[in-house]
Amino acid sequence: MANIATARIKREFKEVVKSEEVAKCNIKLELKNDSFTELRGEIAGPPDTPYEGGNFILDIQIPATYPFNPPVVKFVTKIWHPNISSVTGAVCLDILKDQWWVTSVFDYICLSFQALLAAPEPDDPQDAVVANQYKESKDEFKNTARHWTYAYAGRPTASAEYDSKVEQLKNMGFDEHKARVALSTKHWIVEQAMEHILS
Amino acid sequence: MSEEDSDYGDCSDDEMDDDDDDDVYGDYYKHEEVEMENKKDDPEYFEFQLLKVEDVDRLLNENVEALSRAINVTPSLAKVLLHSHKWSVQDVIDLHKKDSLKLLVDSRVLPSVKCTERVLSRNFICSVCMQPSLADALCGVSCGHRFCRECWQMHFQVQIQNGVSTELECMGKDCNVLMPEDFVLSIVTNPRLRDKYQEYGFQDHVKSHPELRFCPGPNCPVVIRAPVDKAKRVVCDQCKTCFCFHCGLEYHAPTGCETIKRWLTKCADDSETANYISAHTKDCPKCNVCIEKNGGCNHMQCAKCKHDFCWMCLGDWKNHGSEYYECSRYKENPNIANESAHAQAREALKKYLFYFERWENHAKSLKLEEQAMKKIRARIEEKVMDSSGTWIDWQYLLDSAMLLKKCRYTLQYTYPYAYYLEKGSRKELFEYQQATLEAEVENLSWKVERAEITDRGVRVG
Ligand SMILES: [Zn+2]
Ligand SMILES: [Zn+2]
Ligand SMILES: [Zn+2]
Ligand SMILES: [Zn+2]
Ligand SMILES: [Zn+2]
Ligand SMILES: [Zn+2]
Numbered sequence: 001m002a003n004i005a006t007a008r009i010k011r012e013f014k015e016v017v018k019s020e021e022v023a024k025c026n027i028k029l030e031l032k033n034d035s036f037t038e039l040r041g042e043i044a045g046p047p048d049t050p051y052e053g054g055n056f057i058l059d060i061q062i063p064a065t066y067p068f069n070p071p072v073v074k075f076v077t078k079i080w081h082p083n084i085s086s087v088t089g090a091v092c093l094d095i096l097k098d099q100w101w102v103t104s105v106f107d108y109i110c111l112s113f114q115a116l117l118a119a120p121e122p123d124d125p126q127d128a129v130v131a132n133q134y135k136e137s138k139d140e141f142k143n144t145a146r147h148w149t150y151a152y153a154g155r156p157t158a159s160a161e162y163d164s165k166v167e168q169l170k171n172m173g174f175d176e177h178k179a180r181v182a183l184s185t186k187h188w189i190v191e192q193a194m195e196h197i198l199s
Numbered sequence: 200m201s202e203e204d205s206d207y208g209d210c211s212d213d214e215m216d217d218d219d220d221d222d223v224y225g226d227y228y229k230h231e232e233v234e235m236e237n238k239k240d241d242p243e244y245f246e247f248q249l250l251k252v253e254d255v256d257r258l259l260n261e262n263v264e265a266l267s268r269a270i271n272v273t274p275s276l277a278k279v280l281l282h283s284h285k286w287s288v289q290d291v292i293d294l295h296k297k298d299s300l301k302l303l304v305d306s307r308v309l310p311s312v313k314c315t316e317r318v319l320s321r322n323f324i325c326s327v328c329m330q331p332s333l334a335d336a337l338c339g340v341s342c343g344h345r346f347c348r349e350c351w352q353m354h355f356q357v358q359i360q361n362g363v364s365t366e367l368e369c370m371g372k373d374c375n376v377l378m379p380e381d382f383v384l385s386i387v388t389n390p391r392l393r394d395k396y397q398e399y400g401f402q403d404h405v406k407s408h409p410e411l412r413f414c415p416g417p418n419c420p421v422v423i424r425a426p427v428d429k430a431k432r433v434v435c436d437q438c439k440t441c442f443c444f445h446c447g448l449e450y451h452a453p454t455g456c457e458t459i460k461r462w463l464t465k466c467a468d469d470s471e472t473a474n475y476i477s478a479h480t481k482d483c484p485k486c487n488v489c490i491e492k493n494g495g496c497n498h499m500q501c502a503k504c505k506h507d508f509c510w511m512c513l514g515d516w517k518n519h520g521s522e523y524y525e526c527s528r529y530k531e532n533p534n535i536a537n538e539s540a541h542a543q544a545r546e547a548l549k550k551y552l553f554y555f556e557r558w559e560n561h562a563k564s565l566k567l568e569e570q571a572m573k574k575i576r577a578r579i580e581e582k583v584m585d586s587s588g589t590w591i592d593w594q595y596l597l598d599s600a601m602l603l604k605k606c607r608y609t610l611q612y613t614y615p616y617a618y619y620l621e622k623g624s625r626k627e628l629f630e631y632q633q634a635t636l637e638a639e640v641e642n643l644s645w646k647v648e649r650a651e652i653t654d655r656g657v658r659v660g
Contacts, residue, residue, distance in 0.1 A: 004328045004353065011329040067327060068350075068357040 050145035054153030082131035245431035275379035310342035344371030364399035416440035462615035495564035496644035561611035
């Protein structure tokens with residue numbers, strides 16, 4: 001059945017070139033190989049979100065049963081988001097699950113992922129730590145997500161406070177990413193983050 | 200049909216009579232059954248039937264055929280209609296008379312908006328696989344969406360493998376029309392997939408039928424049919440599972456279905472906190488010797504100092520007479536609203552553990568008493584063999600043990616109910632009755648356990 005999948009993807013790519021919708025959407029998609037089973041995507045963080053100004057790289061696998069099963073999407077760029085694992089980048093997405101075969105990979109990424117970045121669904125979390133923070137302290141969540149966008153997705157401005165705390169732990173010999181995860185998890189309290197890393 | 204039914208009934212009755220002759224316990228079981236039959240005034244009495252898969256198939260098919268004839272639709276569509284209308288043939292007929300179009304749209308047999316794309320104008324291309332195709336090779340149902348057989352077949356395969364059967368939908372954009380059985384089976388050729396489709400369909404149909412329930416026993420194929428959907432006790436005669444007809448959980452009166460679900464979830468969530476309670480030994484409050492609980496009764500007597508105490512609260516048993524029985528009642532701190540959040544959390548945990556401990560203890564006692572029951576049976580059998588009394592003479596002991604089991608079971612399920620009860624006179628009354636039952640049960644339990652010991656003494660002497 002893989003021939004259906006391949007024929008679909010080929011056709012989608014052909015049609016997408018002409019489409020204006022995709023240009024509006026701020027996404028880029030390219031084939032990673034000739035077999036049409038792996039794509040690389042890039043989406044821009046939507047405006048007025050903590051992801052604004054960032055560029056996020058996606059890894060998209062087309063299953064042999066495409067389009068009867070949806071593409072499997074993973075964030076390559078590290079991101080702080082309730083529905084995306086901060087460790088693996090895996091996404092739990094129920095949106096469009098029922099009817100996605102009428103769309104294309106482009107629409108799928110464009111519609112559901114932009115929407116997901118703009119409006120997280122903390123009640124259906126993939127990352128429990130992030131989801132809890134989102135529910136309990138929206139401001140802390142926003143600042144943390146913004147900081148991650150700066151650190152990993154190329155956002156130009158940074159929070160000096162968070163930055164210096166990461167630097168502080170780094171100077172003590174801790175791995176930068178581990179330090180950032182611990183600080184993000186422990187409300188940016190340096191002592192607790194240290195304990196967290198050491199435990 | 201009815202003739203067959205009555206034949207079947209007679210036959211099973213005969214079999215039972217035969218059993219009585221060679222089985223000592225047959226008498227007892229029959230005795231219990233007859234009693235159940237006569238107990239229509241028993242508040243726990245509930246009428247139900249045990250059905251096999253074939254019986255259910257027959258029942259559903261009769262409905263499907265009746266509706267199909269009455270409103271002149273295919274059996275496949277009749278099935279879709281009945282599934283979405285709780286299998287009430289009359290309801291569907293009435294709705295059909297009132298507004299047949301509305302009925303068909305509401306039941307997703309017809310689309311709310313018909314597909315306007317013309318197959319021909321799309322150059323014979325199946326829009327899912329985007330492959331060119333001959334126009335007459337494209338197919339579909341009432342909504343007008345047309346796709347190639349290969350795509351339908353893949354769509355059905357993926358969905359059926361996900362367990363979807365009665366909810367199979369059209370692949371058209373924003374189309375939620377359901378796929379009738381005859382169309383699905385005309386596309387799906389793989390025999391294993393067809394079986395899966397029909398098996399899931401059967402499960403969906405039983406679930407949508409208000410009179411039917413699957414027996415929740417492990418791998419049990421029995422379906423229970425009851426004329427009313429109530430939270431009543433059902434016992435499966437094949438696997439002996441006893442459950443609530445309404446929610447399928449273990450029978451839980453007097454606690455309601457929602458409450459017991461909440462309670463069981465809470466217990467599962469807090470299992471670590473509660474784990475430390477699961478001790479089988481405690482120390483005698485007077486002489487501190489370590490005592491193991493090996494019977495169901497909470498009235499303990501220390502083998503060493505003969506002190507009578509309560510296993511639950513370790514208090515003196517003398518204070519557990521029915522009037523003073525306070526052991527089942529949780530005394531809340533009256534000032535708790537003014538305490539710190541921390542103290543309130545601690546109090547909440549204390550309260551939960553109090554109820555959990557009692558709930559858990561009755562569950563354990565029930566198990567211990569089940570073992571005791573076996574011992575009593577063996578004991579009586581021995582007695583009867585020895586010609587010291589007949590089975591009937593000893594019946595009372597078994598009856599008491601049975602009653603004890605029933606009471607303790609109910610008692611166990613009073614604790615989740617009490618835990619969630621709001622403070623007030625209702626709770627006070629409930630806890631008074633609970634305490635009375637608690638005292639009587641322990642009294643009976645003590646006597647049943649002793650009765651065995653006493654006559655062992657007599658026999659040795
Ligand atoms: Zn097709
Ligand atoms: Zn359709
Ligand atoms: Zn059963
Ligand atoms: Zn129930
Ligand atoms: Zn003692
Ligand atoms: Zn007590």
